[in-house]
Amino acid sequence: MKQFIYGTLLLSVFLFIACGSDDSAKKGAKAGGNNSGLTDFQLKNGIGPITAKLTLGEIDVAKVKKGADLFVQKCSPCHKLDKRLVGPALRYVSFRRTPEYILNMILNPTGMVKDHPEARKVLGEYLSPMTDMHLTPDQAKEILEYIRSVGKEGKENNIPEVPLFRSSAK
Numbered sequence: 001m002k003q004f005i006y007g008t009l010l011l012s013v014f015l016f017i018a019c020g021s022d023d024s025a026k027k028g029a030k031a032g033g034n035n036s037g038l039t040d041f042q043l044k045n046g047i048g049p050i051t052a053k054l055t056l057g058e059i060d061v062a063k064v065k066k067g068a069d070l071f072v073q074k075c076s077p078c079h080k081l082d083k084r085l086v087g088p089a090l091r092y093v094s095f096r097r098t099p100e101y102i103l104n105m106i107l108n109p110t111g112m113v114k115d116h117p118e119a120r121k122v123l124g125e126y127l128s129p130m131t132d133m134h135l136t137p138d139q140a141k142e143i144l145e146y147i148r149s150v151g152k153e154g155k156e157n158n159i160p161e162v163p164l165f166r167s168s169a170k
């Protein structure tokens with residue numbers, strides 16, 4: 001009996017130590033200095049299928065055209081360029097978010113809203129969450145080109161930015 005108690009005690013001490021160190025190792029590896037539980041990459045670029053920085057060239061005009069059509073079909077029920085609707089105005093989203101963040105938002109809105117602190121904060125302002133439209137990565141990239149092009153066009157024509165948050169001073 002005594003042996004059994006000793007055995008159990010030793011085992012629990014061992015498990016306690018093992019779990020404890022495992023946990024802190026995980027935290028160190030995952031959080032990379034911030035305490036959100038996300039990597040620094042995820043904090044900046046979102047959570048989803050895009051896990052590395054992309055190299056974007058000049059705006060691709062053929063993609064812009066396809067992206068514009070997709071935007072009208074899939075996004076315009078909730079987003080306008082220069083007006084809040086269900087979601088934020090998107091003309092200048094490529095200036096406030098990284099391209100990777102935009103793609104992850106398009107491809108994984110449910111995960112973003114659940115686990116990303118910034119997407120959660122934005123959702124608090126807009127209430128109804130963005131739905132997953134099951135687009136392919138290529139379609140998402142076409143929409144990204146469209147978004148980049150309307151942003152550029154807006155700057156060239158001095159179109160004012162509609163703030164993301166109502167409380168913004170801007």
Ligand code: HEC
Pocket residue numbers: 071074075076077078079086087088090093096097102105106113119120122123126127128129130131133135143164
């Ligand atoms: C059912 C409504 C709905 C649809 C459809 C929708 N969105 Fe959204 N979207 C939202 C809402 C609401 C938010 C803000 C809340 C959030 O970020 O979680 C948002 C946020 C975003 C953001 C982040 C904005 C920012 O500044 O953080 C991007 C980018 C975006 N949407 C792009 C798109 C694109 C592109 C499409 C079409 C493929 C689309 N959305 C379709 C409702 C929608």
